[in-house]
Amino acid sequence: MSRYISPVLYILLMLVGCAAFISIAGVRVGLFEPITGFTLLKQSVFGALVLSVLAAISILLCRKEGNVSSQRFFSLVLIVSLVYSFMWIVFYMQRSGLPNINDITTDTDTPPAFMNVDFLRKSGDNSLYYNTDFASIQKANYRNLNPVFTDKDVEVAYLKVLDLVKERSWQLDATYPKVGLIEATARTPIFGFRDDIVLRVVSQGDRVRIDMRSSSRVGQRDFGMNARRIVRFMSDLDRRLNNSPFERVQYLN
Numbered sequence: 427m428s429r430y431i432s433p434v435l436y437i438l439l440m441l442v443g444c445a446a447f448i449s450i451a452g453v454r455v456g457l458f459e460p461i462t463g464f465t466l467l468k469q470s471v472f473g474a475l476v477l478s479v480l481a482a483i484s485i486l487l488c489r490k491e492g493n494v495s496s497q498r499f500f501s502l503v504l505i506v507s508l509v510y511s512f513m514w515i516v517f518y519m520q521r522s523g524l525p526n527i528n529d530i531t532t533d534t535d536t537p538p539a540f541m542n543v544d545f546l547r548k549s550g551d552n553s554l555y556y557n558t559d560f561a562s563i564q565k566a567n568y569r570n571l572n573p574v575f576t577d578k579d580v581e582v583a584y585l586k587v588l589d590l591v592k593e594r595s596w597q598l599d600a601t602y603p604k605v606g607l608i609e610a611t612a613r614t615p616i617f618g619f620r621d622d623i624v625l626r627v628v629s630q631g632d633r634v635r636i637d638m639r640s641s642s643r644v645g646q647r648d649f650g651m652n653a654r655r656i657v658r659f660m661s662d663l664d665r666r667l668n669n670s671p672f673e674r675v676q677y678l679n
Contacts, residue, residue: 435503442507460617477503477507531556551643574667576636583634584606590662591623610624614651619644
């Protein structure tokens with residue numbers, strides 16, 4: 427019996443591996459959109475769980491037959507499929523408690539407005555209109571997500587912001603020095619989901635204020651990516667402008 431089961435499990439294991447590779451590589455080389463790759467990855471995880479069950483059943487059958495070599499192979503399949511599926515399940519569970527929002531900003535009262543990104547988004551993408559309901563959710567879940575202030579000239583601050591955007595290797599979409607706006611597009615590390623960014627540099631009294639907004643192009647939730655991006659960027663910017671530490675964001679209460 428085991429000699430017939432072994433080729434089937436081997437083929438299924440290869441299919442799961444190919445699905446995992448294609449789901450990420452396909453997005454990276456532009457074969458399909460990130461949401462398609464993410465869906466394919468989820469299917470590969472479900473496939474790995476089914477494969478784990480089949481491998482466990484096969485191990486029990488091998489014990490009855492006394493086939494040690496097949497038992498080792500089935501054990502290997504079981505371990506690989508379980509490690510793969512649980513790796514992604516844990517990855518998801520760690521982020522599942524984050525709020526169901528996809529647009530984060532350091533100014534929830536008057537968020538920086540996008541000017542050019544509207545031409546980049548497709549009809550089915552998220553709206554650029556800021557949902558005011560997000561403000562209270564953001565304040566309850568992401569603490570200390572604040573703008574950066576500096577005593578430097580507004581022109582100097584603008585150039586510092588622009589230099590840091592370029593260092594991040596984000597796609598620079600538009601610059602409006604006269605109104606202090608910079609628009610860019612960043613991509614998430616694994617699936618390359620596109621998040622649109624706008625930075626606003628304006629004079630406020632005797633100081634300059636820099637605000638940032640990061641908005642997911644697709645998806646109802648961002649799993650904390652936009653908030654994390656803002657904090658890291660503003661932390662680096664504050665050090666460059668003021669040589670002072672910027673308080674890290676605290677996730678969840």
